[in-house]
Amino acid sequence: MCLAVPGQIESLYADNDTPMGKVNFGGVVKEVCMVYLPEVQIGDYVIVHVGFAIHQIDEESAQATLESFAELGLLDDELEDLRVSGEDS
Amino acid sequence: MKHLSEYRDGAKALKLAAEIARICKGNWAIMEVCGGQTHSIIRNGIDQIVPQNIEMIHGPGCPVCVTPISVIDKALEIAARRNVLFCSFGDMLRVPGTTSDLYRIKGGGGDVRIVYSPLDAVKLARKHPTREVVFLAIGFETTAPANAMAVKIAQQQDIHNFSVLVSHVLVPPAIEAIMNSPGNRVQAFLAAGHVCSVMGFHQYHRLASQYSIPIVVTGFEPLDLLDGIRRAVVQLEAGQSHVENAFPRVVTEAGNEVAQATIDEVFETTDRAWRGIGVIPQSGWRLKPKYAEFDAERRFAVEDIAPEESNACRAGEVLRGALKPHQCEAFGKQCTPRTPLGATMVSSEGACAAYYNYGRFVHP
Numbered sequence: 153m154c155l156a157v158p159g160q161i162e163s164l165y166a167d168n169d170t171p172m173g174k175v176n177f178g179g180v181v182k183e184v185c186m187v188y189l190p191e192v193q194i195g196d197y198v199i200v201h202v203g204f205a206i207h208q209i210d211e212e213s214a215q216a217t218l219e220s221f222a223e224l225g226l227l228d229d230e231l232e233d234l235r236v237s238g239e240d241s
Numbered sequence: 242m243k244h245l246s247e248y249r250d251g252a253k254a255l256k257l258a259a260e261i262a263r264i265c266k267g268n269w270a271i272m273e274v275c276g277g278q279t280h281s282i283i284r285n286g287i288d289q290i291v292p293q294n295i296e297m298i299h300g301p302g303c304p305v306c307v308t309p310i311s312v313i314d315k316a317l318e319i320a321a322r323r324n325v326l327f328c329s330f331g332d333m334l335r336v337p338g339t340t341s342d343l344y345r346i347k348g349g350g351g352d353v354r355i356v357y358s359p360l361d362a363v364k365l366a367r368k369h370p371t372r373e374v375v376f377l378a379i380g381f382e383t384t385a386p387a388n389a390m391a392v393k394i395a396q397q398q399d400i401h402n403f404s405v406l407v408s409h410v411l412v413p414p415a416i417e418a419i420m421n422s423p424g425n426r427v428q429a430f431l432a433a434g435h436v437c438s439v440m441g442f443h444q445y446h447r448l449a450s451q452y453s454i455p456i457v458v459t460g461f462e463p464l465d466l467l468d469g470i471r472r473a474v475v476q477l478e479a480g481q482s483h484v485e486n487a488f489p490r491v492v493t494e495a496g497n498e499v500a501q502a503t504i505d506e507v508f509e510t511t512d513r514a515w516r517g518i519g520v521i522p523q524s525g526w527r528l529k530p531k532y533a534e535f536d537a538e539r540r541f542a543v544e545d546i547a548p549e550e551s552n553a554c555r556a557g558e559v560l561r562g563a564l565k566p567h568q569c570e571a572f573g574k575q576c577t578p579r580t581p582l583g584a585t586m587v588s589s590e591g592a593c594a595a596y597y598n599y600g601r602f603v604h605p
Contacts, residue, residue, distance in 0.1 A: 204387040205360020
């Protein structure tokens with residue numbers, strides 16, 4: 153859970169007044185809370201940590217970080233948590 | 242420095258390492274505080290391509306590793322209760338408490354679930370109104386905004402069967418504790434990039450000045466780390482001690498102020514125990530009194546659980562940078578990722594696991 157993983161915003165909506173979005177992490181799409189980045193738009197890249205977008209970054213930085221995490225083997229753990237949590241809830 | 246090939250270009254890494262060797266005259270000990278950075282340093286052999294007179298010391302930057310055994314025992318006590326649906330990040334399930342871990346509680350019939358986000362736990366509470374849903378809220382400043390918001394949303398939405406077992410820790414007091422510890426050897430810090438993306442780095446100026454240490458905000462790519470080390474060495478050689486931001490594509494001086502405001506609304510600072518280190522004053526967050534309803538410790542009356550830690554595991558010394566993982570007698574013998582004695586071997590980002598996984602059994 154240490155990592156903050158970059159992804160691209162596919163949609164934005166509100167859930168019980170909380171700003172949310174669907175974010176694509178290299179093929180895995182997950183619901184992410186956008187409350188801390190009120191200015192973001194569809195198509196933007198954000199760094200997501202435990203289901204919350206905490207910082208906006210440019211696409212090249214996002215791709216670089218994703219590929220680096222994948223190479224380090226760190227992304228598997230994070231994406232596994234994404235998949236497991238999706239099944240559980 | 243924008244493209245992937247540039248972040249991890251081997252030739253550039255060697256050039257940067259050569260530049261560090263050129264400017265480095267003294268013997269310097271530099272600590273990276275973040276577990277993700279430790280993993281990257283060991284995985285990429287960064288500590289081996291910098292000159293031998295630079296020692297990389299691995300700091301207490303893994304939230305799973307530093308969560309005290311008392312919190313694990315409280316989690317086990319709560320998770321074993323009937324009608325409790327206990328939620329945690331996945332990497333906490335194997336962390337050993339005094340006599341068990343969350344996986345064993347789950348195997349014994351406890352309803353322990355892995356969630357990716359604390360909001361998933363809030364959702365479960367909404368979905369199961371007759372059950373008590375408890376979330377194990379650990380982590381550094383990067384995680385705190387999410388956990389604070391989960392509590393706030395539960396309150397806003399009148400979800401009263403949700404509570405959090407809070408064990409948040411803060412980086413700056415840990416740096417201060419390391420600098421004040423007897424025999425401290427750290428002469429410069431690489432500050433954790435993602436922590437600073439939330440908190441900014443303004444709070445580090447006082448530490449750099451008071452302890453005369455360079456603090457360089459650093460990312461996770463090999464070249465990010467080498468650049469962080471280079472900047473630290475430049476300062477050390479010049480006798481300087483200020484804060485530098487080597488991760489500007491993610492970190493600003495102010496950080497995410499919306500997130501900071503929510504943390505301030507929900508949490509207040511408190512003394513906090515760190516696994517293997519002990520209590521560091523004002524090094525953590527706890528819920529403010531107005532959110533006491535959501536405090537799992539109170540709801541389940543587990544405040545007084547205070548176990549003793551085993552002497553067999555030397556994770557505390559590893560977390561303080563006083564001992565390298567391979568110098569522990571249990572390392573790779575009784576203690577492996579499959580049979581961990583301590584949290585630094587459990588977590589994939591713990592220093593012991595990084596040393597084990599990349600075969601650092603003899604040489605640091």
